[in-house]
Amino acid sequence: MNVLDIKDVSKSFGNHLVLNDISLQIPKNKIFGLLGPNGAGKTTLIRIINQIITLDKGQILFNGKPIKREFVEKMGYLPEERGLYPKMKVGEHMLYLAALKGMTGAKARETIKKYLKEFDLYDWWYKKVEQLSKGMQQKLQFIISIMHDPDFVILDEPFTGFDPLNVELVKSRIKELKEQGTTFMLSTHRMDSVEELCDYVTLINKANKVLDGNKNEIRQTYSKNIFEIIYDGAESRDIPGRNQFWNSFENKGLDEQGRTTIRFMLDQHVRVNEVMPLWLQYGDIYSVNEIIPSMNDIFISLVNTQADEQV
């Protein structure tokens, strides 16, 4: 079941095409990474999902139904460009935004209290927003995006402005909510967060979708049969039959514990098991790992490839 089905969505501003036939499926109960360089069209797509702007062409289904204005109450949104009313008091501000999301009365008050306590902001209830530090305001904004218990939350660069402790706090909250059934769309340039949190990713570049799918499968797809082997023993440059198996070979040398690390890329048809016996002649194998490209590597290589193609 998909929370969101985006079908052939296009959008232009004047003559400038911002989204070109974008189709995405966002499965329920997952964290979906929306990646892309600056100006790729991510924010436009997010605003279309949030019903802030209209699409020119295509269709969006929310929980299987064509998206409607009312559905925004079931969504949470933390925009990249975000602010608060500086002169309003914290509690009052939160209650106001909760009311706009359809949550009022004692329930709203209780929920907000609970979150403010959790994020260590409860003592600030009667303080003006402008008296809060930037990090505290960021936490408030994160609470705003989740407090009305939405089915689907869009977080656009949620970690900017946070210290490492708060980054961990927010990450763990995202994971918890996911466990409880919330679906997230995470748009960020922090690839470490993508690696850590996302189940699915899509990459948009210059209005087009260039990559889409399960994160681990994508990494597998982009893996190039590269392995790293560490073994006890002296290095050896002369491994019999080496040209037969690999087309690159990098010797990282001997470390302090007397272990040699070698990284090699095997030919596509060669399995790593076939080359293992070669090393056993030189020493005990300590570890063998496949080197799977990071999302960062994939991101850079795809965006660069596109740029090269245009040149």
Added chain:
Amino acid sequence: MNKFKYIISREYSVRVRKRTFWILTFLLPVLYAGLIGFSVYMSVNPGYEKQQVTVIDYSGLYDHYFQDSEDMKFSYAEKGTEQQILELMKQQKDFHLLVIPEFEIDDPSEFKLSSCKNSANFVEGRLESELSSLIKDQRINALGLEKEVINQLAPDIQINHEMIGPAGSERDNTDQSMVVSSVAGFLIYMFVFIYGSLVMRGIHEEKQNRIVEIIVSSVKPFELMMGKIIGVALVGLTQFFLWVLFILAITFVGMKLPDMGVQNAQQGMDSFLSGMSALNIPFILSMFLVYFIGGYLLYSSLLGAIAAAVDNQSDMQQFMLPITIPLIIAIVAMQAVIRAPHSPVAIWLSMIPFTSPIIMIARVPFDVPLYQLVVSMALLIVTFVFTVWIAGRIYRVGILLHGTKISYKDLWKWMFYN
């Protein structure tokens, strides 16, 4: 609709809770009371010392003629003492020397008044009129006529000015109408400016501090804009009603004050107020509300659109100017309109929606034909619906745009294309 309520209530409550709102709300009636009190005080206490006038009379006609009054005291000096007196006067103030020469009754001239610097300047006029009436009496005598007979010759004419309306003859209340129209016209001008700029500032702040994207992910941009416009309008109306209440209270208390030697003022006030009763105050008030709301919606929506479109204050000024020019034209033209409320210029300006809120309300106390009111209101309504619509279009795009310099061409595109 439900959420709209929250926006209006926030916009209203944050402003009404501000200290500046209450300061302004209380200060204005207090200033008004102060102004009335001050003018009454000034009419009773002129604020200057009694003027000492020494008379040297060479004609011998006016020995001890001048009577002391509230503000002037007369004394008489010997002929030939001018120099001594003038010398003494150098150290004085509020001191005058009147020298009456020997003169022919047919050619009274060479009267001379010397005054210390910094003296009150009414003395010259007062003495001139006293001397004129004195010489006139003497001339009457010289002609062998009776003063009473001459006085009978001067008629005291009071024209009974009557206004003919559809209902027949009515009392003339032009003075009252003029006061009411200039006050009403000026109030609308002020309100549209004050509250229009409040809307503009509010929208600009929302855009600048980036709260707006969070809000428009819950409500439509148009709802946010209209919520602000309506919330601020309610603030304006609240302030207006409080002012009316206070001013009524102050006027009432002022009229009940015990005799403070202000009988003249009191009588003038009474006759003015009785003239006011001939005006249809409830009708004027309701027209005031209609034109205030219409004018406010028209201008605040345009100012709001500007605030949403531009990024910085200086650009805002540049776009504001063409919008505020009609308002300024209206307030300048209002004086002429009040003098001739049924002239073609007055009629045209009260039809054009950009000037009608001020000009029409200034004409309303002078019995505007119903069809003109209807046409003017209809045009105003159609226009503000249109300006609110285009403002919504501009707002929707502009509010989320940062760091782009906006031209009129861009605004045009946002209005009519997606």
